[in-house]
Amino acid sequence: MITLSNVSKTYSTGAVAMDDISLSIDKGEFVFIVGPSGAGKSTLMKMLLLEESPDKGDLIVNGHDLRELPKKKIPYLRRSMGVIFQDYRLLPDKTVYENVAFAMRIVEASRREMKQNIEKVLGLVGLKHKAKSFPAQLSGGEQQRVAIARAIVNNPVIVIADEPTGNLDPENSWEIMNIFEEINKSGTTIVMATHDKTIVDRMRRRVIALEKGKIIRDEAKGGYGDED
Amino acid sequence: MKIRTSLYLMKEAFVSLKRNALMSFASISTVAVSLLVLGAFGILGLNMGYMVSALESKVEVTAYMQDSVEGDALTQAEADIRAVSGVSEVTFVTKTEALSRFRERLGDQASMLEALDDQNPLPNAFEIKVDNPELVKPTAQAIEQMAGVETVKYGSEIVDQLFQMTKILRILGLVLLGFLVFATLFIISNTIRLTVFARRKEIGIMKYVGATNAFIRLPFLMEGMILGSVGGGVAAVALYYAYSALLYEVHQVLAFLYLVPLHPFIYIIGGALVGIGMLIGAIGSAISLSRYMDV
Numbered sequence: 001m002i003t004l005s006n007v008s009k010t011y012s013t014g015a016v017a018m019d020d021i022s023l024s025i026d027k028g029e030f031v032f033i034v035g036p037s038g039a040g041k042s043t044l045m046k047m048l049l050l051e052e053s054p055d056k057g058d059l060i061v062n063g064h065d066l067r068e069l070p071k072k073k074i075p076y077l078r079r080s081m082g083v084i085f086q087d088y089r090l091l092p093d094k095t096v097y098e099n100v101a102f103a104m105r106i107v108e109a110s111r112r113e114m115k116q117n118i119e120k121v122l123g124l125v126g127l128k129h130k131a132k133s134f135p136a137q138l139s140g141g142e143q144q145r146v147a148i149a150r151a152i153v154n155n156p157v158i159v160i161a162d163e164p165t166g167n168l169d170p171e172n173s174w175e176i177m178n179i180f181e182e183i184n185k186s187g188t189t190i191v192m193a194t195h196d197k198t199i200v201d202r203m204r205r206r207v208i209a210l211e212k213g214k215i216i217r218d219e220a221k222g223g224y225g226d227e228d
Numbered sequence: 229m230k231i232r233t234s235l236y237l238m239k240e241a242f243v244s245l246k247r248n249a250l251m252s253f254a255s256i257s258t259v260a261v262s263l264l265v266l267g268a269f270g271i272l273g274l275n276m277g278y279m280v281s282a283l284e285s286k287v288e289v290t291a292y293m294q295d296s297v298e299g300d301a302l303t304q305a306e307a308d309i310r311a312v313s314g315v316s317e318v319t320f321v322t323k324t325e326a327l328s329r330f331r332e333r334l335g336d337q338a339s340m341l342e343a344l345d346d347q348n349p350l351p352n353a354f355e356i357k358v359d360n361p362e363l364v365k366p367t368a369q370a371i372e373q374m375a376g377v378e379t380v381k382y383g384s385e386i387v388d389q390l391f392q393m394t395k396i397l398r399i400l401g402l403v404l405l406g407f408l409v410f411a412t413l414f415i416i417s418n419t420i421r422l423t424v425f426a427r428r429k430e431i432g433i434m435k436y437v438g439a440t441n442a443f444i445r446l447p448f449l450m451e452g453m454i455l456g457s458v459g460g461g462v463a464a465v466a467l468y469y470a471y472s473a474l475l476y477e478v479h480q481v482l483a484f485l486y487l488v489p490l491h492p493f494i495y496i497i498g499g500a501l502v503g504i505g506m507l508i509g510a511i512g513s514a515i516s517l518s519r520y521m522d523v
């Protein structure tokens with residue numbers, strides 16, 4: 001599903017974000033990427049989203065070798081991924097429904113398909129009754145659930161989340177994690193960068209720990225560790 | 229792209245225009261003023277062209293012959309005049325004909341001619357038509373050089389002056405056109421730059437959910453085209469009223485002036501302005517998109 005082979009990335013500022021990273025993630029896995037701030041977690045996420053490209057090494061996402069992928073094809077590959085950020089990134093002047101619909105308009109889904117999928121994902125994140133609300137009328141946790149609904153409405157094979165619980169209290173964080181578990185159960189691969197020790201320790205999933213752009217640990221049912 | 233998607237993007241463009249109402253208003257006004265000036269120049273130029281061609285048919289060169297030229301020499305002179313390039317038609321008017329025409333023109337006052345005592349002071353003449361009004365002057369000059377020709381007169385120097393003016397107008401118009409197109413391009417691309425900036429968050433999200441470049445750019449392109457064509461439309465309406473008022477006034481005071489009639493002329497001008505506005509709008513936003521939107 002995702003393979004990185006000896007990938008390095010240095011920003012033009014000289015910051016080394018990834019240093020000879022090799023890893024492989026299979027379909028249906030749930031993977032935490034942990035590490036202190038500046039370790040390179042977000043850079044790795046951006047690379048999976050094809051927003052940054054490696055200086056060195058090979059990157060294969062969803063069966064596509066980035067090296068052989070024409071730039072024009074990138075949007076189509078992104079449609080097989082859903083993405084969630086710490087700051088939700090909702091459009092403030094669109095309703096919850098329209099925010100989710102936004103992702104489907106881009107793939108030019110039919111009206112019927114749109115209605116069906118949106119109802120399904122809003123049901124999954126428990127926000128059916130808030131479809132007509134605007135983001136400013138929602139709590140942080142609710143906004144993040146809208147963002148998740150938008151990320152999964154096109155049935156992606158991979159969900160990439162960069163510190164999705166970073167701005168949330170523990171209660172809302174658990175609610176979000178439950179939704180991720182639910183999504184993962186249906187076979188969707190989840191790669192999630194996080195700072196949240198409690199979550200990682202309790203979930204017992206695969207943990208890849210980064211530090212200064214290097215992988216320092218890769219465990220199948222791991223905990224957060226003591227690095228932080 | 230599906231029609232429904234295009235409609236959605238069009239709606240988005242209008243929403244964005246409304247959100248930046250002040251900036252939209254400013255750029256529509258600029259486009260309108262620019263195109264108004266452009267349209268006014270166009271109308272002026274086309275009217276001068278129209279006047280020239282209306283006068284064209286009335287322009288004649290008349291060559292008055294010396295009285296000493298008679299018989300075969302006149303026939304020869306006619307042949308020589310015909311041979312001058314640009315000459316399309318030559319009519320010989322004898323002294324006698326000229327006098328009777330003169331008498332007719334005098335009408336009631338024809339008795340004045342009795343003072344002439346049966347003398348005919350009018351010369352033989354050739355009335356010459358020329359292919360192209362621009363050739364009037366050189367043709368007249370060439371004929372003046374010919375043996376036996378006393379003087380040459382041509383219809384009016386107005387044609388000449390009109391020609392000079394149209395030439396100046398054309399150059400001035402081109403300079404102005406360049407300047408105004410530049411100004412409108414500038415304001416439109418600036419407006420679009422601001423809307424791109426205002427919507428950068430939306431653009432980012434669109435990229436993440438897999439929107440293609442074309443899809444992301446289209447609403448902005450539409451926005452520019454709407455700004456441009458609305459500006460053009462405003463200019464067209466203003467010109468419609470201004471030109472019909474002008475025609476009315478001219479008709480009252482200077483009925484002899486040949487102006488292009490209102491219909492369908494003004495619709496063509498108006499359509500052209502809307503089209504130019506739309507084109508400039510599209511180019512303006514394309515410039516902005518290529519510079520400020522990295523997709």
Ligand SMILES: Nc1ncnc2c1ncn2[C@@H]1O[C@H](COP(=O)(O)OP(=O)(O)O)[C@@H](O)[C@H]1O
Nearest residue numbers: 011013015016017036037038039040041042043
């Ligand atoms: N766009 C960028 N330009 C320059 N340096 C960057 C950029 N993004 C991240 N970095 C640097 O790369 C390193 C890794 O950053 P990042 O991937 O954001 O880490 P994390 O998400 O784990 O905090 C840091 O040193 C950071 O300063």
Ligand SMILES: [Mg+2]
Nearest residue numbers: 041042043162
């Ligand atoms: Mg980060």
